[in-house]
Amino acid sequence: MPLNQAKDLTRLADEELMRIAQGGDPRAFEVLYDRHGGAAFSLAYRMVGTRAVAEDIVQEAFLSIWRSKVRYERERASVRTWVLGIVHHRTIDALRRNLVHDRRRASAEGIEERQEAPELTDVEAVRREEAREVRAALQTLPGEQSRVIELAYYGGFTHTQIAEMLDMPVGTVKGRMRLGLEKMRREMQGATA
Amino acid sequence: MSRGHEQYEESVGAYLLGALPELETEAFEKHLSSCPTCRRELDDLRVAADALPRAVEPVAPPPELKKKLMATVWAEAEERQAAPKPRRRPFLERLPRLTPAWTAVAAACALAIGIGIGVGVANIGGGSAKTVAALVDHKQAPMGSASLHVPSGGAKGALLSVQGLPDPGAGKVYEVWVQRDGTMQPAGALFSVGSGGSGTAGIPQSLEGAQAVAVTAERDGGTLRPTQMPVLTVKLS
Numbered sequence: 001m002p003l004n005q006a007k008d009l010t011r012l013a014d015e016e017l018m019r020i021a022q023g024g025d026p027r028a029f030e031v032l033y034d035r036h037g038g039a040a041f042s043l044a045y046r047m048v049g050t051r052a053v054a055e056d057i058v059q060e061a062f063l064s065i066w067r068s069k070v071r072y073e074r075e076r077a078s079v080r081t082w083v084l085g086i087v088h089h090r091t092i093d094a095l096r097r098n099l100v101h102d103r104r105r106a107s108a109e110g111i112e113e114r115q116e117a118p119e120l121t122d123v124e125a126v127r128r129e130e131a132r133e134v135r136a137a138l139q140t141l142p143g144e145q146s147r148v149i150e151l152a153y154y155g156g157f158t159h160t161q162i163a164e165m166l167d168m169p170v171g172t173v174k175g176r177m178r179l180g181l182e183k184m185r186r187e188m189q190g191a192t193a
Numbered sequence: 194m195s196r197g198h199e200q201y202e203e204s205v206g207a208y209l210l211g212a213l214p215e216l217e218t219e220a221f222e223k224h225l226s227s228c229p230t231c232r233r234e235l236d237d238l239r240v241a242a243d244a245l246p247r248a249v250e251p252v253a254p255p256p257e258l259k260k261k262l263m264a265t266v267w268a269e270a271e272e273r274q275a276a277p278k279p280r281r282r283p284f285l286e287r288l289p290r291l292t293p294a295w296t297a298v299a300a301a302c303a304l305a306i307g308i309g310i311g312v313g314v315a316n317i318g319g320g321s322a323k324t325v326a327a328l329v330d331h332k333q334a335p336m337g338s339a340s341l342h343v344p345s346g347g348a349k350g351a352l353l354s355v356q357g358l359p360d361p362g363a364g365k366v367y368e369v370w371v372q373r374d375g376t377m378q379p380a381g382a383l384f385s386v387g388s389g390g391s392g393t394a395g396i397p398q399s400l401e402g403a404q405a406v407a408v409t410a411e412r413d414g415g416t417l418r419p420t421q422m423p424v425l426t427v428k429l430s
Contacts, residue, residue, distance in 0.1 A: 026270045030263055041254035043246045055258050060414070064381045066266050067417065068371075068398060077243070084246040086381070089397065092211045093383060097366070097413075127247065134248035137241075152212035153245045159212045171203060178206030184241035 014079035018072050021065075029066055036080055037062070039127075040087045047091045047154050057094060061087045088153075095156035137187035145180030148173050198228055205234050209242035215384075215393045219342075219352050222395075226322050226344045327355075327425040334358050334424050336390065341406055341427040351396045353382075353406065358390040358424065361410035367424070368415045369394050372405040380406070383415050404430050 020028035327339035336357035
């Protein structure tokens with residue numbers, strides 16, 4: 001690919017880049033990584049608390065995207081949501097297979113390893129604003145709802161594990177998850193209305 | 194609203210958060226395929242669940258991660274380009290070169306498959322949900338059975354349920370493969386089995402056009418290509 005075309009890739013929308021990457025173009029794939037690799041790593045790191053494990057998960061997730069070219073379906077989700085869904089799924093898989101829990105418990109590295117991502121672009125600024133909105137929506141939830149949501153989504157725990165931890169019936173945990181998401185949805189729609 | 198809806202209506206949130214254990218996930222997805230009420234609520238709440246990763250504090254990935262990733266990607270891209278458009282070899286030809294011992298295993302597999310098991314073949318991509326029985330290599334899994342559930346439309350991935358599979362061994366997991374144009378590709382699904390050898394694996398891709406789904410025992414973390422004989426195969430076309 002001529003250099004000017006390679007540069008032009010950075011101007012393309014995610015969906016178009018994904019189409020080109022699906023055709024086997026590493027440059028398009030690299031642009032996709034540049035756009036979403038940071039969010040993917042941040043999510044995996046938030047869940048496992050260990051840089052080395054988060055790196056492994058993100059590398060495997062992106063390689064699975066590169067190697068399985070037919071998977072993305074634009075009508076179902078944005079590329080970013082789809083990529084983060086894959087990372088979340090793989091991280092939960094690692095957590096449930098006990099690859100991470102022990103290291104996570106044994107590690108106190110979370111705080112000192114935290115490193116702010118550099119401010120990149122206007123797009124990044126918009127994403128940070130979105131992040132603030134989502135955090136604000138989470139903070140509006142009653143504590144018992146945000147707690148079960150965070151334990152499930154970021155902790156990778158099942159509802160039965162959460163029920164044991166919090167000493168409450170499984171049905172109550174599931175109900176709080178559902179109510180919490182519903183309230184978050186309303187808050188977020190209110191914020192963008 | 195479908196039959197049994199009350200049993201599942203509280204599970205929508207837990208499903209979206211990834212908090213349902215495997216068996217409940219399987220049951221809930223089966224229910225979803227026949228319950229418009231739950232599908233509607235799922236679509237509504239998905240907005241909130243999909244936003245959760247955006248709330249995470251940004252942490253910069255190490256530059257080495259991109260270097261390692263792109264080195265692999267470039268190497269694989271060059272490999273693909275360097276190879277003349279190959280005749281797609283059948284899956285079994287791409288397994289490790291057969292030694293006499295392997296040949297015996299392969300023959301036993303073929304025999305076991307040929308005489309023992311109900312054969313399920315389905316064309317994916319039609320309108321209705323399908324459940325297809327697997328061909329199981331009873332040399333590897335004497336008590337094994339498995340089925341693949343493909344939701345209606347065939348475009349939403351599929352769920353593989355297994356029973357009676359042996360433990361894959363220390364440091365190993367079961368890896369799921371999707372065969373297209375004669376090539377096995379990782380399905381992005383690894384699973385282990387619990388008591389009774391049961392387990393499930395979600396296949397997060399459409400199986401439209403796929404020829405088969407297969408499972409092999411591989412090293413923990415999975416591999417790029419199958420290195421073992423499949424313990425089970427689901428033929429799709």
